[in-house]
Amino acid sequence: MRPPLVRVLRRLGREGLVDLEAVSGLLAVGDQGERHSAPWFVRLLVGFGAWVASGFLVAFLFMVDLVPEDLGAALFGAFVLAGAGALRRSPAAEGSDFLQQSALAGWLVGQLMVVFGMAEGTDSPPVTAGVVLLVQVASMAFFADAVARFLASGFAVASVLALMLHWKVPQGDEVAFLLSALGAGLIWWHRPALLAGRFPQAVNPVGYGLVFSALALLALALADPLEQHPSGILASTALSAGVLLMAWCLLGERRRSGPGLAVLGLVLLLGLATSSAPGVMAAVGTLVLGFRAGERGLLALAWSFLLFFLAAFYYNLEVPLLEKSGLLLASGALLLGLRALLRRCG
Amino acid sequence: MFPGSKDHVVRGAMMEEEPEYDASQSREADLVPATPEAILALRGHAGVSPEAVRRALELALPTPGPEAWTHFLDRTLLFLGGLLATSGVVCFFAFNWQALGRLARLGLVEAVVVLAALGAWRLGPERLAGQVLLTVAAVLVGPLLGVYGQIYQTGADAWNLFLAWGLLIVPWVLVGRNPVLWLLLLGLGNLTAWLAWGQLAGPDPWDSTSFYLWMCSTNSLAWGAWEFFRRRNPGPLTSSWVSRALAALCLFYAAVPSWMALLESRFEGPWLGPVFLAALLVAIFRLLRPRDPDLFLPAAGLAAAISVVTVAASRILLEESEAEEAGILLMGVLVLAQVAGAAAWLRRAGRSS
Numbered sequence: 001m002r003p004p005l006v007r008v009l010r011r012l013g014r015e016g017l018v019d020l021e022a023v024s025g026l027l028a029v030g031d032q033g034e035r036h037s038a039p040w041f042v043r044l045l046v047g048f049g050a051w052v053a054s055g056f057l058v059a060f061l062f063m064v065d066l067v068p069e070d071l072g073a074a075l076f077g078a079f080v081l082a083g084a085g086a087l088r089r090s091p092a093a094e095g096s097d098f099l100q101q102s103a104l105a106g107w108l109v110g111q112l113m114v115v116f117g118m119a120e121g122t123d124s125p126p127v128t129a130g131v132v133l134l135v136q137v138a139s140m141a142f143f144a145d146a147v148a149r150f151l152a153s154g155f156a157v158a159s160v161l162a163l164m165l166h167w168k169v170p171q172g173d174e175v176a177f178l179l180s181a182l183g184a185g186l187i188w189w190h191r192p193a194l195l196a197g198r199f200p201q202a203v204n205p206v207g208y209g210l211v212f213s214a215l216a217l218l219a220l221a222l223a224d225p226l227e228q229h230p231s232g233i234l235a236s237t238a239l240s241a242g243v244l245l246m247a248w249c250l251l252g253e254r255r256r257s258g259p260g261l262a263v264l265g266l267v268l269l270l271g272l273a274t275s276s277a278p279g280v281m282a283a284v285g286t287l288v289l290g291f292r293a294g295e296r297g298l299l300a301l302a303w304s305f306l307l308f309f310l311a312a313f314y315y316n317l318e319v320p321l322l323e324k325s326g327l328l329l330a331s332g333a334l335l336l337g338l339r340a341l342l343r344r345c346g
Numbered sequence: 347m348f349p350g351s352k353d354h355v356v357r358g359a360m361m362e363e364e365p366e367y368d369a370s371q372s373r374e375a376d377l378v379p380a381t382p383e384a385i386l387a388l389r390g391h392a393g394v395s396p397e398a399v400r401r402a403l404e405l406a407l408p409t410p411g412p413e414a415w416t417h418f419l420d421r422t423l424l425f426l427g428g429l430l431a432t433s434g435v436v437c438f439f440a441f442n443w444q445a446l447g448r449l450a451r452l453g454l455v456e457a458v459v460v461l462a463a464l465g466a467w468r469l470g471p472e473r474l475a476g477q478v479l480l481t482v483a484a485v486l487v488g489p490l491l492g493v494y495g496q497i498y499q500t501g502a503d504a505w506n507l508f509l510a511w512g513l514l515i516v517p518w519v520l521v522g523r524n525p526v527l528w529l530l531l532l533g534l535g536n537l538t539a540w541l542a543w544g545q546l547a548g549p550d551p552w553d554s555t556s557f558y559l560w561m562c563s564t565n566s567l568a569w570g571a572w573e574f575f576r577r578r579n580p581g582p583l584t585s586s587w588v589s590r591a592l593a594a595l596c597l598f599y600a601a602v603p604s605w606m607a608l609l610e611s612r613f614e615g616p617w618l619g620p621v622f623l624a625a626l627l628v629a630i631f632r633l634l635r636p637r638d639p640d641l642f643l644p645a646a647g648l649a650a651a652i653s654v655v656t657v658a659a660s661r662i663l664l665e666e667s668e669a670e671e672a673g674i675l676l677m678g679v680l681v682l683a684q685v686a687g688a689a690a691w692l693r694r695a696g697r698s699s
Contacts, residue, residue: 002379004380005406007380015401017397018398026388026394031378039645041642042689045688046689050682052656053678056678060671060675096686097689099686102682192407195386200386314437321440321441325435327434331427332426332428332434333431342419342420
């Protein structure tokens with residue numbers, strides 16, 4: 001729920017930042033901008049449609065032998081990406097959903113061409129992953145489409161994961177998770193400043209993309225398809241430190257009061273208790289960021305992920321059932337106990 | 347529904363010093379929210395400096411105040427603590443399961459259900475903690491029946507368990523007036539039907555057009571009843587998620603037989619699927635849309651229609667045409683055009699709401 005734009009504009013007028021006489025005109029401009037944003041399910045429909053369309057288009061290109069081989073395909077893909085980017089930014093696309101969807105589908109086709117071409121041409125996973133990562137960073141910054149930016153952040157995280165696994169970085173999947181979690185945390189924490197910066201339209205989609213990717217990586221680490229046997233300790237420690245830092249900043253002057261110390265103590269103890277279940281602290285961190293930013297989507301994502309994580313954690317064989325039971329019961333009791341204590345303290 | 351997702355986020359500097367709103371202003375002006383998109387549209391506009399945009403973002407995206415954080419902390423500790431403790435109990439039972447005797451197993455699960463239900467009764471469905479306990483009790487009825495069937499080897503089929511579970515929690519669902527319980531009941535009803543069909547009616551439900559049409563009919567009736575009662579009883583039942591879930595199910599059950607009718611043959615197979623789908627679309631766009639600004643239902647309807655048109659086009663362009671390459675290209679363009687048209691309609695509909 002946001003305040004009305006007219007109130008914000010009149011407040012700016014009283015502070016001398018805008019002309020009060022111009023408020024009506026500015027309201028109309030802002031209204032137009034707000035109307036262009038779409039609910040999540042419309043974006044989901046658009047994104048899914050773009051994927052399906054790009055699948056057909058890629059199949060067509062291969063059937064008519066229009067795609068060169070090896071590095072030629074990557075170069076072809078780069079041209080397609082540039083063309084899609086130019087189309088998306090063109091004035092004609094602003095008022096045309098068809099052109100916007102075509103640009104998005106073209107972007108996906110270009111991505112597939114680049115990945116395919118680099119993989120075939122160089123036969124070098126780190127080079128391929130590095131190029132893909134660069135393409136995603138450029139897309140996040142310059143491709144003016146929220147769905148594309150969301151997907152680009154996910155592809156970027158996947159590239160980082162591929163690099164970690166190729167270089168056999170110890171606990172590579174956890175490191176990739178932490179990098180994406182760090183990125184997400186920085187974006188959501190500094191969102192107002194970033195929105196006033198150079199790439200404001202990229203902030204929300206990339207922020208959501210990084211959170212989604214980070215949580216997906218954590219879920220993947222739990223499933224452990226590549227048999228990396230992650231312990232979760234690294235992720236839990238870093239997440240606990242992150243949540244503790246956020247709590248420290250949020251408490252401000254109250255951090256030395258009784259309730260403040262209780263909250264800091266709770267975060268520390270919860271982090272210790274759930275050291276082998278990093279999903280709990282990941283969900284807590286997402287909840288704090290989401291509430292601070294006023295983003296219901298983040299709150300919903302956090303709760304959905306937590307339910308999924310607990311179900312997957314139950315079936316995970318790395319931790320014995322009795323230990324799982326102990327840590328979950330202890331954590332639950334800790335949280336409920338603190339709630340009772342804080343209520344008593346008023 | 348989620349802790350902290352209330353209007354508490356909109357507090358702080360905006361509300362503390364704001365004078366009374368001038369009622370002589372147009373009502374429409376007050377309806378435009380100060381979203382980041384609305385404020386960013388002002389960038390570069392004459393008379394709007396970068397500092398003004400920064401300040402507008404600060405005002406539109408205030409950080410929650412101490413009261414809001416306290417409320418959020420209270421709710422999160424309750425939900426998260428309850429969830430973790432319940433998960434711990436489940437793991438504990440699972441660990442000790444083999445060592446427990448029959449009565450101990452049954453007694454433990456029963457005790458949790460009874461305690462949760464008593465707690466809900468004591469606290470009342472008006473309180474959040476009461477709602478949480480009632481939901482826990484309703485969810486645990488299923489495992490209780492499972493344990494009963496396991497111990498006494500009743501020989502009941504899985505669909506019997508889900509049917510009994512659903513019937514037993516109906517009074518709690520009616521008393522609780524909680525969308526989560528309604529969604530649980532909806533899920534149990536559909537699951538029961540899936541499992542029962544295969545055993546009682548014969549053909550695998552996945553392959554049975556009749557099954558999908560039957561499910562579409564029953565879920566449509568449930569949806570109609572839900573819409574009827576929620577308009578007469580606003581309050582806890584106005585949650586849009588139950589409507590959305592029912593609509594999505596009905597559209598799914600109508601779309602699948604439509605695909606099957608198109609893929610099997612142009613001239614064979616029942617055509618009731620597309621007829622049901624058309625009826626649902628009429629209901630969404632003609633009956634519900636004028637009364638409900640929620641765009642989810644039209645979006646879901648359009649998605650279902652697009653899927654059917656795409657399958658029909660693929661049948662014509664790919665299977666029955668000789669120019670396969672041109673067909674593939676046309677399919678891509680067709681999908682783009684449909685999605686673009688749907689997005690354009692939804693944007694226009696959102697504006698007019």
